[in-house]
Amino acid sequence: MTPSPQTRPLPPGWQPVALAHASRLVNHGPTVLVTTQQGARRNVMAAAWSMPVEFTPPRIAVVVDKSTHTRTLLEASGHFALCLPPAALADLTWRVGQASGRDVDKFAQHAIAWHDGPVLGLPLVEGCVAAMELRRLPEPHVEAAYDTVFGEVVWAAADPRVFAQGRWSFHDGNADLHTLHHLGGGTFAVPSRTVQGR
Amino acid sequence: MTPSPQTRPLPPGWQPVALAHASRLVNHGPTVLVTTQQGARRNVMAAAWSMPVEFTPPRIAVVVDKSTHTRTLLEASGHFALCLPPAALADLTWRVGQASGRDVDKFAQHAIAWHDGPVLGLPLVEGCVAAMELRRLPEPHVEAAYDTVFGEVVWAAADPRVFAQGRWSFHDGNADLHTLHHLGGGTFAVPSRTVQGR
Numbered sequence: 001m002t003p004s005p006q007t008r009p010l011p012p013g014w015q016p017v018a019l020a021h022a023s024r025l026v027n028h029g030p031t032v033l034v035t036t037q038q039g040a041r042r043n044v045m046a047a048a049w050s051m052p053v054e055f056t057p058p059r060i061a062v063v064v065d066k067s068t069h070t071r072t073l074l075e076a077s078g079h080f081a082l083c084l085p086p087a088a089l090a091d092l093t094w095r096v097g098q099a100s101g102r103d104v105d106k107f108a109q110h111a112i113a114w115h116d117g118p119v120l121g122l123p124l125v126e127g128c129v130a131a132m133e134l135r136r137l138p139e140p141h142v143e144a145a146y147d148t149v150f151g152e153v154v155w156a157a158a159d160p161r162v163f164a165q166g167r168w169s170f171h172d173g174n175a176d177l178h179t180l181h182h183l184g185g186g187t188f189a190v191p192s193r194t195v196q197g198r
Numbered sequence: 199m200t201p202s203p204q205t206r207p208l209p210p211g212w213q214p215v216a217l218a219h220a221s222r223l224v225n226h227g228p229t230v231l232v233t234t235q236q237g238a239r240r241n242v243m244a245a246a247w248s249m250p251v252e253f254t255p256p257r258i259a260v261v262v263d264k265s266t267h268t269r270t271l272l273e274a275s276g277h278f279a280l281c282l283p284p285a286a287l288a289d290l291t292w293r294v295g296q297a298s299g300r301d302v303d304k305f306a307q308h309a310i311a312w313h314d315g316p317v318l319g320l321p322l323v324e325g326c327v328a329a330m331e332l333r334r335l336p337e338p339h340v341e342a343a344y345d346t347v348f349g350e351v352v353w354a355a356a357d358p359r360v361f362a363q364g365r366w367s368f369h370d371g372n373a374d375l376h377t378l379h380h381l382g383g384g385t386f387a388v389p390s391r392t393v394q395g396r
Contacts, residue, residue: 027246028379028387029227048225049249053261053344061259061346063251087393094395142340146251146348148259150340168381181226181379181389183366186396189226189389195285197292197384 017130017156021166023052025084025130025156026060028168028191030179031093033083034064035114035123036073042123044106045070046097048182050082058153060134065147069102074136080151081122084130086162087190088176092127094186119155129177130158170194215328215354219364221250223282223328223354224258226366226389228377229291231281232262233312233321234271240321242304243268244295246380248280256351258332263345267300272334278349279320282328284360285388286374290325292384317353327375328356368392 017025026032031048049063062082064071074080085093096106107114107123114123117133124131134151142148162169162177170178170191180188215223224230229246247261260280262269272278283291294304305312305321312321315331322329332349340346360367360375368376368389378386 024382028381029246029249048227049251051227051247051249051259051261053247053346059344061249061344063249090393090395092395139340139343142337142348145337146257146259148251148346150344166382167385168387170387180393183226183392184222184364186394187365188393188395189366189368190391190393191379191387191389193388193390194381195288195378195386195388197288197290197386 013159014157015160015164017158017163018166019058019153019156020056022058022132022153022156023055023060024166025132025158025163026050026052026082028179029181030084031182031188032062033085033093033096033125033128034062034070035081035083035125036070036077037122038073038077041073042107043069043073043101044096044112044123044125045101046093053150059137059150060153061148061150063147064149066144069100074149078136079120079122079134080136081117081124081131081133083125083128084179085125086129086177087180089127090180090188093180117155129162129179130156132156211357212355213358213362215356215361216364217256217351217354218254220256220330220351220354221253221258222364223330223356223361224248224250224280226377227379228282229380229386230260231283231291231294231323231326232260232268233279233281233323234268234275235320236271236275239271240305241267241271241299242294242310242321242323243299244291251348257335257348258351259346259348261345262347264342267298272347276334277318277320277332278334279315279322279329279331281323281326282377283323283325284327284375285378287325288378288386291378315353327360327377328354330354
């Protein structure tokens with residue numbers, strides 16, 4: 001039997017993100033890891049397709065194909081988490097998007113360490129730069145027609161080296177912490193510079 | 199009376215994008231300009247919140263607040279376009295997100311030149327690096343509950359200097375053509391480097 005990865009307390013470096021700022025975490029279109037858990041079963045997949053739909057309350061839409069194990073666990077539990085992998089996790093992000101977790105524990109397979117989410121107990125992937133726990137807002141029609149799942153954020157946190165006071169800060173000094181934006185085929189764009197509109 | 203901006207044919211430099219590749223244009227989470235037209239009335243707004251929901255047929259969701267003039271024209275016409283502004287248009291992108299087009303022609307106000315879309319005749323903003331025309335897929339419940347509008351792409355094109363064969367190519371040589379990803383307050387991240395997951 002594959003040994004279970006270690007479950008750990010929240011990393012002391014993370015800081016809570018006010019719920020009013022939670023939608024900002026995905027405002028710029030990063031690829032996310034969607035994690036789910038029901039009883040002893042848990043899973044993780046990569047999703048390039050998500051977006052905020054509301055700031056207050058913080059609500060987010062994410063596309064999770066109806067054939068996926070994640071969708072099964074999400075609908076059974078009513079909960080899911082979104083974790084934001086940085087550039088340093090590009091390989092892991094690509095790999096967990098390549099196979100289903102229906103027949104394999106991807107946390108064990110890829111030696112992924114996680115932290116139990118403080119509100120819903122969802123697995124938060126170690127090394128990510130932000131994470132949030134969400135309750136599903138059931139929308140059976142659009143879930144069926146467009147694989148689009150809506151959720152409301154109940155807790156969020158981020159690495160203050162790259163997100164603080166409700167804003168991302170990307171610069172050369174924190175390049176390994178920049179978010180990933182999937183272009184296709186495992187190639188990710190990284191937002192390593194910023195411009196200011198005036 | 200403010201003179202109307204010039205209407206022009208499609209720029210010769212643009213190349214059609216196969217519909218099977220259209221969703222890739224927004225796969226990485228860029229901020230888009232949403233344009234609408236009904237009769238002689240047209241409008242443009244910036245939207246940070248959009249995502250693909252399907253590759254084939256190419257379908258995209260975008261958040262358009264129900265209070266906006268864009269939403270009025272979109273529902274009346276059943277059509278909308280998404281144009282992708284590059285870094286060189288950061289100021290324009292920020293400005294058209296700051297006021298409603300209900301009482302002002304933003305194309306005239308900001309001296310925006312456009313091209314008539316070849317299928318639906320929607321205004322495609324000059325200087326953008328990609329554009330697509332969409333038909334609304336009416337979903338009254340989620341449009342009301344989450345301001346989320348679904349559309350199916352019927353035509354797409356892109357600047358081959360930065361998008362070709364279904365892929366974005368961001369490098370130092372085309373920095374002015376990189377897409378914008380809104381972080382908040384008019385600050386945009388720009389995907390100026392890429393990493394390859396393995």
